[in-house]
Amino acid sequence: MRKGAVEFCVLAVLRLEDRYGLELARELAGEGGLLASEGTLYPLLNRLHAEGLVETYGVETQSGPPRRYYRITKSGERALDDFVPQWKTFRDAVDVTLGLGRKR
Helix, strand or coil: CHHHHHHHHHHHHHHHCCEEHHHHHHHHHHCCCCCCCHHHHHHHHHHHHHCCCEEEEEECCCCCCCEEEEEECHHHHHHHHHHHHHHHHHHHHHHHHCCCCCCC
16 A cells, blocks of 8 residues: 555655655654655656656766756646545545545
């Protein structure tokens, strides 16, 4: 369940601001443990890139190698916009099933 939702969490974070991988990993790990480890993030980012939902660019740094930044694409924006109502429906159904919400 987490795996399917995390990719949309990545897109949501990137919608706010471009991020480099480690920065993104730290943010998602801190948000209720959405990301188990940094090692799980890069395959996900590669998949999002292959699907055209994110794009990358390099930024030179003063100390160390260039950083690869990730940015959401228009397709990524549309995918995220499509996901939000589906997530709300799913979340509400789970809440009802667990006795956490009221059936309407």
